[in-house]
Structure formats: C-alpha cells, structure tokens
Amino acid sequence: MFNYQPLYDQLANSPAAKWLETLPQDVETALQPNRNGHFLAWKETVESLPPLPPSLIDLQQGVIKIGSPDDTDEITRQRLEVGLKKLCPWRKGPIELFGVYINTEWRSDWKWQRLENHITPLKGRTVLDVGCGNGYYILRMLGNGAELVIGIDPSVLYVMQYQAIKQYFPTTRGYAIPLGVQHLPEKLHAFDTVFSMGILYHQRSPRDHLKTLRDTLKPGGELVLETIVIPEDYTDVLIPEKRYAKMRNVWSIPNCSTLESWLSQCGFKNIRLVDVTITSTAEQRRTEWINSHSLENFLDPNDSSKTIEGYPAPRRGIFIANS
Numbered sequence: 001m002f003n004y005q006p007l008y009d010q011l012a013n014s015p016a017a018k019w020l021e022t023l024p025q026d027v028e029t030a031l032q033p034n035r036n037g038h039f040l041a042w043k044e045t046v047e048s049l050p051p052l053p054p055s056l057i058d059l060q061q062g063v064i065k066i067g068s069p070d071d072t073d074e075i076t077r078q079r080l081e082v083g084l085k086k087l088c089p090w091r092k093g094p095i096e097l098f099g100v101y102i103n104t105e106w107r108s109d110w111k112w113q114r115l116e117n118h119i120t121p122l123k124g125r126t127v128l129d130v131g132c133g134n135g136y137y138i139l140r141m142l143g144n145g146a147e148l149v150i151g152i153d154p155s156v157l158y159v160m161q162y163q164a165i166k167q168y169f170p171t172t173r174g175y176a177i178p179l180g181v182q183h184l185p186e187k188l189h190a191f192d193t194v195f196s197m198g199i200l201y202h203q204r205s206p207r208d209h210l211k212t213l214r215d216t217l218k219p220g221g222e223l224v225l226e227t228i229v230i231p232e233d234y235t236d237v238l239i240p241e242k243r244y245a246k247m248r249n250v251w252s253i254p255n256c257s258t259l260e261s262w263l264s265q266c267g268f269k270n271i272r273l274v275d276v277t278i279t280s281t282a283e284q285r286r287t288e289w290i291n292s293h294s295l296e297n298f299l300d301p302n303d304s305s306k307t308i309e310g311y312p313a314p315r316r317g318i319f320i321a322n323s
C-alpha cells in the first residue's frame, strides 16, 4: 500500500538527498504493524476500497473532487462510503470521492482561502507540509502547481486516509509520510516553501520549532506559519495551566507581537501577519465523519468568547516570512 520508492528516487537527485540517510529506516519503523493496534484493520480497509477509475480530478476548488458520481453505481458507492467511514475521524476537508462527500470536522478550505493570495504561488516549488494530517492541503498545494509536496504527520491513521485518497489519484508529486517534525535532519535547506499549520502550540519549545523550519528551507525560502494566537491585550504568552480548549499538550500560545519577535529572533526576515480570524463553530464542528466532540464542546457554554477553561477562545494567525 505504501510505496515511497518513487519519492526516494526523486530525493536522491535533490537538495534533500541527505534525508535519505534516515528517512527509509524511520518510515519502516513507523509503519511496523505492532506499533498501533489498529494498523492492520486500517490497512485492510484501505486495500478493500473498491477500485474505480476517476473521470475527473479537481484539486483547485474548496471541495477536493476525485471521480464523479457517474463513474460508479450506487452499490459500489455505498461500499466506498462504508469503507471510508471505518477510517473516521476525518478532520480535514471537504473531500468528495465519486460522489461520497466527506463532510470533515474542519472547513479546511476556509483557511486555504485566507492564505492563498498571500503566498508565493507554488508553481514549480518543492514544498514541505509539517503536520499534514490526511493531506487535504497537500492536494491543494498540488492544485496550486507545486512540483513536489511532502507532508509529514506522525498519525498513521491520517497518513492512511491520504493513501485511501491517493489510490484513486496515483501521483508521484504528493506524499504523506508517517513521521513527525523531530524526524527531519538538521539543516536540510531543501524546500522552497514550508507550511507549519496548527503545530506550534504543541511544541514544548516553539523557538526550536521555528529554527527547525528555517533550517529546512532553502536560503530565501518561504515559511507559512498558522497557529493559535491570543489577543494582544491578554498577555504576551499564555501558558495554559492544564488544558486549552480541552486539548492536552498545548504548551504556549503567544500574541501576534510576541510571535513576530520569535520569528525575528529565529532569523526570519520580511515577516508579515496576513490574517487573524476567530475560529467559528461553522469552521470546526461535529459531523457524521468524526466520532468525538468538536469546538462547540470546547467553549464556555455561556460565553463563546472563552474556552471551557476560561481562556480566550481560539483565534488563528497566519504569518508569512522568509528564511
């Protein structure tokens, strides 16, 4: 199911060749079935999805569409839907496969809309997406013309979801790899654009994360950083006592000025804050494609401007900067 050989071949002749010293072994370790009790069930699910040739592939609109409803019959479509539902939760989308609309927890297209006019167009660029999830943005990046997109995410389920989509869309230009940011070799200096979206607040040392991103970019390359921020007048950096919006492992949430200083201290130049948007319960919500609570349950039921712990409710900033 996972065939990373074409990627390894491409990397061998690229500035990222050094990554090959560790990458294949790290991937093999991450994909050992006994590392996750669900691994074999997920793998079997992906492999038993009905084989269908898509008559259309649209990676440029908000809803990613692969295959049309006319490419299959009703029974096969139901089989596809049942199989895809076994891979819940589907968090990032929306994605439509042969008429099966995966109504994901997030309207990820809204975030893309907020950033796409601010980034350097991806045509011909080599891109890294740190924390790629199920690869919704990998596909949007390919739709934007990227030459090669490598997504990394330690969640094997999310990487499997990408494989489920990719088996209807064989491409040698987009990969999701089951590894975390900590698996990147030092000072790779190999990517034209690096995205880090929804990751920074999970990092124990946010500045080390920013330095890693800088050192992964080619000199002059572009960082697209999206993360939760707090209002300027709240404090410089919120260190949640226990949880933030019920999330564990949220170490720190800066305000925008603090984050801008961190970027500058870490060697980024030309730093621009291009958007700040409060996350609404229309953008992140429970659907039949996730099996858990969503934003509505993480906010104070009497005051949606606060999290259930009493902190400012999530708002997200997007910074663009150059290495």
Ligand SMILES: Nc1ncnc2c1ncn2[C@@H]1O[C@H](C[S@+](CC[C@H]([NH3+])C(=O)[O-])CC(=O)[O-])[C@@H](O)[C@H]1O
Pocket (backbone or CB within 6 Å): 092, 108, 130, 131, 132, 133, 134, 152, 153, 154, 155, 158, 179, 180, 181, 182, 196, 197, 198, 199, 202
């Ligand atoms: N060490 C790590 N290294 C890389 N990824 C990690 C790590 N730990 C967790 N993740 C992954 O980071 C992702 C965070 S979600 C953002 C997804 C997308 N970027 C988005 O912008 O919607 C948060 C959000 O919903 O904003 C998850 O897929 C984790 O598995």
